[in-house]
Amino acid sequence: MGLGTRWTQFRPRGRVATFADLNFKGAGQVFFQENSLTGVLFLAGIAYGAVVAKTPQVLLGAVIGLLVSTITAIALQPDEPSLRKGLYGYNGVLVGAALPTFLGITPMLWFYLVVASAASTVVFMATATVCKTWGVPALTFPFNLVNWIFLMGAFQFMRLRTTDLNPGQFPSQVTGAAAHVNITPGFLVEALLKNIAQVFLINNAITGAIFVVALVVSSVWAGVFALGGSALAIGASLAMGAPAPDIHSGLYGFSAVLTAVALGCVFYRPSPRVTVFAIFGVLVTVAIHSMLVSALTPVSLPPGTAPFVFATWLFLLPKKRFDPVQHEHLAGGAAEPSPLARATTSKSVNPLHEKENQ
Amino acid sequence: MGLGTRWTQFRPRGRVATFADLNFKGAGQVFFQENSLTGVLFLAGIAYGAVVAKTPQVLLGAVIGLLVSTITAIALQPDEPSLRKGLYGYNGVLVGAALPTFLGITPMLWFYLVVASAASTVVFMATATVCKTWGVPALTFPFNLVNWIFLMGAFQFMRLRTTDLNPGQFPSQVTGAAAHVNITPGFLVEALLKNIAQVFLINNAITGAIFVVALVVSSVWAGVFALGGSALAIGASLAMGAPAPDIHSGLYGFSAVLTAVALGCVFYRPSPRVTVFAIFGVLVTVAIHSMLVSALTPVSLPPGTAPFVFATWLFLLPKKRFDPVQHEHLAGGAAEPSPLARATTSKSVNPLHEKENQ
C-alpha cells in the first residue's frame, strides 16, 4: 500500500543511521505509521509551520522530545522490536512540541522539557503494561498525561511562564455570536487540512497538506480516513454549532482525524461495517472533545489528543461474543459468611483467636 | 421470590414481542431485575412522573434511549444471553431520561440523544470488558460516563441549551440556614419514596411507590433493601446536616438505594453479615455523593448514580483471603540491572550495540 512498504522494510546500517531511523519512525508512529519517510515528512511539516508562525521553539522542542524519549527507551532496554518500530518516540515528540506551544520560553523550560520527554517513555511503558491486559494499545495517553502534568505543574514554578494558557473560568454556554462565521469553500478547505496539522499542534493548512502526503506514502487508507474523519468532524461540529473560529483552526477535528485512522484502517481492517463503526467513533470523539474543553476550563488546560485516546479505547475494548459479569450472586466476596464457620480446619485467619488457642 | 420468577422464565414468541421483551428487561436491569413486568412498571412510573411534572420529554427520551441502545447492541452482536437479559438496555434508558432533564429542548437535542444512547452500548461493552478482569459488573458506570460527556459537551454547542444546569461555582460549606427544614412524617415518607424514584431522575413520591411495587413483583428482597437503604440514607444525611431540601427531593438517597440493593441481595446472598456490609456501603455512598456534589460544582455537573457505582465497586472488589502485593523487592522491573550484563546470550536488546557488533 503505497511507497511506504519499502521504507517499512528499510533497515539502516551503522549506529548513527539506525538511531536516526528509530527517531523518524517515532515521529511516524504519531499516526501509527512505522515508516521513516513519513516521519521525515512529519518533521518537515512541523518545521514549515513553526517557521511560518515564527515559533522555531516548537520544532526545537519536538526534536529534543523525540531524541530524549528514544534515548531514555534505549537506556531502559525494552523489547527490541517495538523500539525498532518507533513506539518509544511518538509520545516524546508530541510532549516536545506541546510544552513550548503552551508555556513561555525561559531557560528552565528546556530542563523541564527534557524531564517531561524522558518521563513520557516511562509513562508509555506503564500505560502499555496496563493496556495489554485488554489487548488495546497505549495510544497517545502517555503524551496527554505528561502534557497535563507538566503544563499544570508550571503554575507553581516561578521560572516557568503559563501566560499563554487561558485564564481559569467556569464553563459557559457557547452562543450564536461566538459561533458565527461565514462558511466559505476556503474555510472548509483550511479546516480540513488544519485538522490534520493540529495533530502535531501546528495551525497551518500547508503543513496539513504535507502531512497528508506523509500518510499516503505509507498507507493510502490512512490518508483517506484522515481526510474523511476531518470532513466528518467539520460537518458534525458545524451542525451542532461549535465555535466556528475553533473549527477553522482545526481544534475540533484533530482528535477525530486520529480516531478515524485508528478505527478505520489501523486497528480494524477497512470494510463498510468498520467504516460505519469509525464514523460513530468520530462523532463520539467530537462529543468527548467538547466535554474536555468545558471540563478543563477551570484549570486552564487544553484537551490535547485525549478525546481520541478515550474514544478509541471505548471502541476497541468491546469484543465480539463478550460475556459480561451478570447481575447475580458473585462468589468469594469479603462480605460473605466466613468459610471458617463452616470448615473444620484448625487454622484461624484471626491472629487474635489463634493466640487464644495456644 | 415474588411474581417475578415467572416473568424471568417468560420467553416471548415472534420478532416484535421478543424485541419488546428485551427492552422491558433493559428497563428492569436498572435495578438488576431481569423481569419484563418490572420494566413495564418502571416505564409506567416514569410516565406518571413525567406527565405530572409536565416534562413528557423525559419519558420520550427514556424510550428512545432504551430502543437505540438495544438496537445498537443487536447490530454489534454481543453475547446472546446478556442481550436477552436486558443488559444492553439499562444504561440507554437512563441516558435518555437524563439528557432532556438537564438540557433544554431543541431539535438538535434529539440527534444528540440518539448518538449518546448508541454510545452507551459501546461504553457498556468496553466497561464490562475491563471490569470482568476482577469479576465485578459494569453497573451504571456507562450511563454516568456518557451522561457527563454529553452534558459537559453541550456547553460548546450553540444548538443545545445548558441553562438548567447550575452555573459553575467553587464549593462552599453548607450552613445551618441552607440545611434547615421542618422534619415531619410527610417529609420522611416523601423522601423515602423519592429516593427510589430519583434512580430514574423522577422527583415524585407516587412514582417511587410504583417502583417499589415493580421491585417486589420481581424480588421481595430488592424491595426491602431499597426501602431500607433509602431510610438509612435519610437518617445519615439528616444526622450530618446535609441540605434538607435536597434530602426531601430524594437527591441524597437514590445512589444509596442502588448500593443497598446491589450489596444486600443482588451480588451477595442476603444474610445478617451481608446486611452489616450493605449498611456500611450505604454510608460510604452518602459520603461519595456529597464529595461529588462538591467536586463537580465548578463544572456544573450532577453526580448521577456514580456514587453507587464507585461505592459498590469498592465493596465488591475485596475478596476473602486476598493476598496483596507486599512491600518488598519486585522482580522484573525496568530499573533492575540489565539481564544482559549477567547473561551469555549474544542477542542484544539495544539495536545500536547490535549494529556495532556487525
Add this chain to the structure above:
Amino acid sequence: MGLGTRWTQFRPRGRVATFADLNFKGAGQVFFQENSLTGVLFLAGIAYGAVVAKTPQVLLGAVIGLLVSTITAIALQPDEPSLRKGLYGYNGVLVGAALPTFLGITPMLWFYLVVASAASTVVFMATATVCKTWGVPALTFPFNLVNWIFLMGAFQFMRLRTTDLNPGQFPSQVTGAAAHVNITPGFLVEALLKNIAQVFLINNAITGAIFVVALVVSSVWAGVFALGGSALAIGASLAMGAPAPDIHSGLYGFSAVLTAVALGCVFYRPSPRVTVFAIFGVLVTVAIHSMLVSALTPVSLPPGTAPFVFATWLFLLPKKRFDPVQHEHLAGGAAEPSPLARATTSKSVNPLHEKENQ
C-alpha cells in the same frame, strides 16, 4: 540491616500484645517498614508534633484511625500474613491524622472519622485486588482516595467544618514575590527534616528527626533514601522557583521522600542504576505534586501523598522486555464483520433472527 530485623521477627504472645503489634506495624508500613519499633517511634513523633502544635486531635485521630482500620480488617478476615505485617493499618492511621488536620473539630467529625477509617480498609482491599493484576502494590492510594472523598464531602454537611481548607480559586502563576525567601542553612535543615515529618502531616523538624531514627532502626537504606529524596526535592523545587514557604514547611518534599524510599530500596534492590531511576522518579514526583496543587485549587483539596502514589506506580509498572500492543489489526473486535456471515453454525446471536427461524 539495623536493629529492626529483630523486631520484624518479633512475635508477641497473648491477645492484647498481638493486637498492639499489628497496629504498631501498621504505622510502620506507612514507610513500608514491617517493624513494631518503627511504628512506636512514628507514633511518638506524631505525638511530639501534635503536642507542640497544640493539635492533640491529630494524634487522637491517628490512633483512632489505626485501631478502626485494623479492627475492620480483622472483621473482614483477609489473608493472615498481610494482616500480621500491618498492611491493613497504614492507610487508616493517615486518614485519622488527615481529617482533624483539615476539618474543624465538631462532635460529628469523630463519627465521620470512624466511617472513613473503616472505609480505608475496604478501599485498600479493593485497590490491592486491582493493582495485583500488574504486580504493583496499593501504596497509599486508599488513604488519598478516602481523604479526598471525606474532605470534599464535608462541604455538604452542616455539622462539619471545612474552614481550614483553602477557599476555591482558579490556578494562578507563582511569581517572584511569592517564591522569594532567604535561603539559609537553617532553612535547608528544617526543610530536609520537615519533608519527612509531613508524611504524617506534621510540620515539625524534631518530628522529622524522630522519623529518621525510626527508619534507621528498621533499615539504614530507608533512612538514606528518605534523606536523599528530601534533599533532591528541595534542590529541584528551589531551582524551579516553587513557593519557598511551602518548601520550608516540607510540602514540596514529603511525596518525594516516599518515592525515593519506595523506588530506591523497597521495591527495587539498591544499586547505582536503581538510584538513577529513583532520582528520575523524585523529579517526576515533584512535577506531579505541583500539578495536583494547581489542579485541586478550584476544589480546595490538598494533594496528599497522591504524587508519590502516581509516580511510583508509573515507575514500577514498566517491565523489562515488555512487549506492548502494536499498531496493527487487532482480532476479535466488535466492529469486525460478523463471524456468522462466514460460519455454518445454525446458532444465531441475534434473538430476533432466531425467533424468525422458528
